[in-house]
Amino acid sequence: MEAISLKMENNILHEIDQKIKKHRFSTRTEFIRDAIREKLSELEKQEVLKSISRLRGSSKRRTTDAELHKAGETIFEILEKRFR
Numbered sequence: 001m002e003a004i005s006l007k008m009e010n011n012i013l014h015e016i017d018q019k020i021k022k023h024r025f026s027t028r029t030e031f032i033r034d035a036i037r038e039k040l041s042e043l044e045k046q047e048v049l050k051s052i053s054r055l056r057g058s059s060k061r062r063t064t065d066a067e068l069h070k071a072g073e074t075i076f077e078i079l080e081k082r083f084r
Contacts, residue, residue: 006032045083 008016016031025031052075063071 041083045079048079 013028016028019025020028020031023031025034
C-alpha cells in the first residue's frame with residue numbers, strides 16, 4: 001500500500017469527524033478509503049449506463065416486447081451482481 005498526503009480545510013475535517021462518530025468508522029483513513037471506493041464504483045456505474053444508452057436503438061432487428069423485457073431483466077441481473 002502506498003501512502004499519500006492530503007491537505008483539507010478544517011471545516012471539512014470537522015464534518016468528517018462527525019460522520020466518523022455517527023457511522024462508526026475507526027479512523028479518518030478508513031472513512032476516506034471508503035468514500036473513494038464508493039466514488040470509483042459510482043463512476044464505473046455511470047460509464048456502464050452511458051455504454052448501454054449508446055447501444056439503445058442501434059440494433060436494426062425487430063424486437064418483441066417480450067424479448068425487450070427479458071433483455072432488461074438479464075442486464076439488471078448482471079449489473080446487480082457486479083455492483084452489489
